Amino acid sequence: MSMNNQGRPTGIAEGSDSAVPQTVTGNRGLQIEEPLIFEQDSAGRCGVDLPEVPAVASRLGAVKQRGRIGLPGLAEPQVVRHYTRLSQKNYAIDSGLYPLGSCTMKHNPRLNEKMARLPGFADVHPLQPESTVQGALELMAELGRWLATLTGMAAVTLAPAAGAHGEMCGIMAIRSAHDAKGDKGRTKILVPESAHGTNPATAAACGYAVEAIPATEDGRVDLAALKAKLGPDVAGLMLTNPNTCGLFERDIITIAEAVHAAGAYFYCDGANFNAIVGRVRPADLGIDVMHINLHKTFSTPHGGGGPGSGPVVFAESLAPFVPVPYVVQDKDGAFRLVEQAGDGPAFGRMKAFHGQMGMFVRALAYMMSHGADGLRQVANDAVLNANYLLARLQDVMTPSFEGPCMHECLFDDRFLKGTGVTTLDIAKALIDEGFHPMTMYFPLVVHGALLIEPTETESKASLDQFVTALRALAERAKVGDVAYFQGAPRLTPRRRLDETAAARKPVLRWTPAVEPEKVAAE
Amino acid sequence: MRYLPLTEADRRSMLEAIGVPSVDELFRDVPEAARLSGPIEGLSNHMGELEVDRALSAMAGKNLPAGSVPSFLGAGAYRHHIPATVDHLVQRGEFLTAYTPYQPEVSQGTLQVLFEFQTQVSLLTGMDVANASMYDGATACAEAVMMANRVTRRKKAVLSGGLHPHYRDTTTTDARFIGFETVVMPPAPTGGEDLLAAVDGDTSCVVVQNPDVFGHVRDYTELGKACQAKGALLIVVVTEAVSLGLLTPPGAMGADIVAAEGQSLGNALNFGGPYVGLFAVKEKLVRQMPGRLCGQTVDADGRRGFVLTLSTREQHIRREKATSNICTNSGLCALAFSIHLSLLGEEGFTRLAEINHAKAVQLADKLASVTGVEIVNGSFFNEFTVKLPKPAAEVVEALAQRGILGGVPASRLFGGGLDDLLIVAATETNTQSDMDAFATALAEVL
Numbered sequence: 001m002s003m004n005n006q007g008r009p010t011g012i013a014e015g016s017d018s019a020v021p022q023t024v025t026g027n028r029g030l031q032i033e034e035p036l037i038f039e040q041d042s043a044g045r046c047g048v049d050l051p052e053v054p055a056v057a058s059r060l061g062a063v064k065q066r067g068r069i070g071l072p073g074l075a076e077p078q079v080v081r082h083y084t085r086l087s088q089k090n091y092a093i094d095s096g097l098y099p100l101g102s103c104t105m106k107h108n109p110r111l112n113e114k115m116a117r118l119p120g121f122a123d124v125h126p127l128q129p130e131s132t133v134q135g136a137l138e139l140m141a142e143l144g145r146w147l148a149t150l151t152g153m154a155a156v157t158l159a160p161a162a163g164a165h166g167e168m169c170g171i172m173a174i175r176s177a178h179d180a181k182g183d184k185g186r187t188k189i190l191v192p193e194s195a196h197g198t199n200p201a202t203a204a205a206c207g208y209a210v211e212a213i214p215a216t217e218d219g220r221v222d223l224a225a226l227k228a229k230l231g232p233d234v235a236g237l238m239l240t241n242p243n244t245c246g247l248f249e250r251d252i253i254t255i256a257e258a259v260h261a262a263g264a265y266f267y268c269d270g271a272n273f274n275a276i277v278g279r280v281r282p283a284d285l286g287i288d289v290m291h292i293n294l295h296k297t298f299s300t301p302h303g304g305g306g307p308g309s310g311p312v313v314f315a316e317s318l319a320p321f322v323p324v325p326y327v328v329q330d331k332d333g334a335f336r337l338v339e340q341a342g343d344g345p346a347f348g349r350m351k352a353f354h355g356q357m358g359m360f361v362r363a364l365a366y367m368m369s370h371g372a373d374g375l376r377q378v379a380n381d382a383v384l385n386a387n388y389l390l391a392r393l394q395d396v397m398t399p400s401f402e403g404p405c406m407h408e409c410l411f412d413d414r415f416l417k418g419t420g421v422t423t424l425d426i427a428k429a430l431i432d433e434g435f436h437p438m439t440m441y442f443p444l445v446v447h448g449a450l451l452i453e454p455t456e457t458e459s460k461a462s463l464d465q466f467v468t469a470l471r472a473l474a475e476r477a478k479v480g481d482v483a484y485f486q487g488a489p490r491l492t493p494r495r496r497l498d499e500t501a502a503a504r505k506p507v508l509r510w511t512p513a514v515e516p517e518k519v520a521a522e
Numbered sequence: 523m524r525y526l527p528l529t530e531a532d533r534r535s536m537l538e539a540i541g542v543p544s545v546d547e548l549f550r551d552v553p554e555a556a557r558l559s560g561p562i563e564g565l566s567n568h569m570g571e572l573e574v575d576r577a578l579s580a581m582a583g584k585n586l587p588a589g590s591v592p593s594f595l596g597a598g599a600y601r602h603h604i605p606a607t608v609d610h611l612v613q614r615g616e617f618l619t620a621y622t623p624y625q626p627e628v629s630q631g632t633l634q635v636l637f638e639f640q641t642q643v644s645l646l647t648g649m650d651v652a653n654a655s656m657y658d659g660a661t662a663c664a665e666a667v668m669m670a671n672r673v674t675r676r677k678k679a680v681l682s683g684g685l686h687p688h689y690r691d692t693t694t695t696d697a698r699f700i701g702f703e704t705v706v707m708p709p710a711p712t713g714g715e716d717l718l719a720a721v722d723g724d725t726s727c728v729v730v731q732n733p734d735v736f737g738h739v740r741d742y743t744e745l746g747k748a749c750q751a752k753g754a755l756l757i758v759v760v761t762e763a764v765s766l767g768l769l770t771p772p773g774a775m776g777a778d779i780v781a782a783e784g785q786s787l788g789n790a791l792n793f794g795g796p797y798v799g800l801f802a803v804k805e806k807l808v809r810q811m812p813g814r815l816c817g818q819t820v821d822a823d824g825r826r827g828f829v830l831t832l833s834t835r836e837q838h839i840r841r842e843k844a845t846s847n848i849c850t851n852s853g854l855c856a857l858a859f860s861i862h863l864s865l866l867g868e869e870g871f872t873r874l875a876e877i878n879h880a881k882a883v884q885l886a887d888k889l890a891s892v893t894g895v896e897i898v899n900g901s902f903f904n905e906f907t908v909k910l911p912k913p914a915a916e917v918v919e920a921l922a923q924r925g926i927l928g929g930v931p932a933s934r935l936f937g938g939g940l941d942d943l944l945i946v947a948a949t950e951t952n953t954q955s956d957m958d959a960f961a962t963a964l965a966e967v968l
Binding site (some may be wrong): 034036037038041043044045046047048050051053054055056057058059060061062063064065066068069070071072073074076079080082083084086087088089090091092093094095098100103105106107108109111113114115116117118119120121122123124125126127128129131132133134135136138139142146149150161162163164165167168171172175196197198200201202203204205206207210247248249250252253276278279280281284285295299301302303304305306307308309323339340347348349350351352353354355356357358359361364365367368369370371372373374375376377378380381383384385387388390391392404406427428431436437442456457458459460462487489492493494495496497498499501502503506507508509510 | 523524525526527528532533535536537539540541542545547548549550551552553555556557558560561562563564565566567568569571573574575577578579580581582583584585586587588589590593595597598599601605607609610611613614615616617618619620621622623624625626627628629630631632634635637638640641642644645646648650651652654655657658659660661686688689691692694695698699700701738739740741766767768769770771774783790791792793794795796797798808814815816817818819820821822823825827828829831832833834836837838839840841842843844846847848849850851852853854855857861863864865866867868869870871872873874876877879880881882883884886899900901902903918919922927930934935937938950
């Protein structure tokens, strides 16, 4: 055996046992078990050094001071280690391919993070005098200009906090427009069966009855069924385009004309804008209103579930019906915020302050980096990558619809028929191969859906490796190796988790062995 | 283009594998009339990092960072010192660039963070359970009202005049479109209000804020009992989470739902967002809650682990029957909140609250010494209202010219009226010399 210059062997001893050991600590090398932060408490320990409290007479009034809260005490190194270890139990786009269909898990550039942290953006209070925040208002105006130009739309609101919030905003605008015309008879919103769950939830939350539109054999909206449902009781159509089957709605212009002819408005869920950004302007398709997920198309980080940002663009027809606040520019070039709805058609406020500014900075940094030419290339490469996966997988898996697809490709579980292996099993086995699974069981219009969205930020080598893994799993499923799949994943910090037990007897927080002092307010 | 790994050779070989001559062919389903032949006009082309940095830094340079001058703004967003550790940990790619933890085996990090966050929020608010966050305090407030409507099967909310106007307006916007009634009490900057008189058999909830938007610290215990007697829920809003280190928590006052803004912990001012909505309820209301919930369970080997749970309330399962349309929440801001609170711990958090209160007392004493300035509040935590002999909006502008960010005019929040009232906050970041400078400048501009 060879030795290094300190006399230590550098090779592997013959006959060494390569089985994964049961360790004393439960740790497995770089996978370190980490207790709850509450289980690491030592009373009196603290991770910050604060000065003495200035001696003053309390002005809290009659309300009592509270007793012990029950927060754990840790020093800074323990806190750093806790969160570092937890982070290592996550898969992330930084670690590898994250092909969650409909979620657009693309690379999150770090320049965006740096720009959002400039004190001129991050350390500005939302209610500072306008004269002290001209650059922030300029940034909002500039982001709005990019979004309006890319979509060909007349107006933009940046207020909504996420995609679903943007949907709410769009439906409120549609309702406002009908109300302004005195048209109170429109009680329905049409939503295709393939839509994201947020679409029907939004329409219902806004008081509309939801009517589902079936899909055709080729994965698009059934135009005849749609036309049959359109009438004086329909307020609007909510359609995702490209749709959640990863297909462009070929009839979209005809759909828009039919919707408009019925006196309704056309809402587009812009979750999949990434597929067409820079190549198609939604305004040219006859869309009246569309939200844009900055955390999808424009690369702001998903952050383990937010924060997002869901600006909404409006065609001329709906442009007056926006929420407050919005930015206007005076003749002298100064920017102003309009914060009160007043008596005009603007319909009110949707959240505190002015929108997700931190996300605006990131999205604009991304847009400027790519530019109009680069964004077009983004769409090209996103669609190319998805079609490449479709081409490489179509003989071992079952594509639900004929291609070409747009930015994502949809398979169903017909290729698993009779094997005893399910879509879920494939997903869990992919985890052991080092990939995040695709979106499973969505959209609902096909059985056992596997929706794969690679995004444009994956290299060909990365796609090829994914194809190799997925092809091997498909073959393995076909030979009926059910036990292998049902046991997966085996190499993760935790194996399959019992979700049924979690829901039956919910444990939603840690509870101390001894309750902290309950403060009575008598 | 630095974010795109495909080379021209890759693209050619991939097109070949697909069996199409060009990428344009893949877009053949797009109606011809809507196809653009080249880059969209009116926008710049791609830029290097240096150029983007330069352009955005120039824009940032036109703003006055609150930390660069004596600053006393609050009214729902507070400037606190955030330990360096917080942002360092938040920027770990495994947190920053992960999605909602739908695949629990590869998301235990995010899930355990959420479980700990839910516990922290429950402890701070004195409630039984909290969710995994909402967009912000104002949307949490509106969701709380809609939840109260569901729970009580009533459709009228009574909103205190001490509720932050943005929270009020967010709720009334929803009321208008979703179809419920709101009774909005007029602002009462100096005195109390008779909320109970507005409660009747149709009232689903009473929404109050503590400390209220003018800074008054309130005890809502009696109101809570009275609401309960009338079958209405008590919703308590908190816009300054640090106050929970010192004041009796809403849970101990009988709140049924707490809707709060968590920005003060771990999150920078960011010109108003992103922030993090906190949402906590009594145990029996859990299944009517909006938003994500993380729960504890075991894995196939019997080890403790965490999953998203009770998702039958949510839009991706229930579609039009969901308790809310919320999907994305404020995951990363919740993480920042959690890390900051973990660093503070029991001792640090309570001391931070005490320092905030003491600073505000010092500021109030200082400003009261300025001729013409009257402190309106009998009680406050770290924010209070002063009455000025001139319109507050003018005063604030004149102070800004002197390099002081001197508070929020009530007229800006309420859209007119209350012209002479200025809402002023102090935190641990304000020094004695900041306060001296503020008082001196205020004396000059009055």
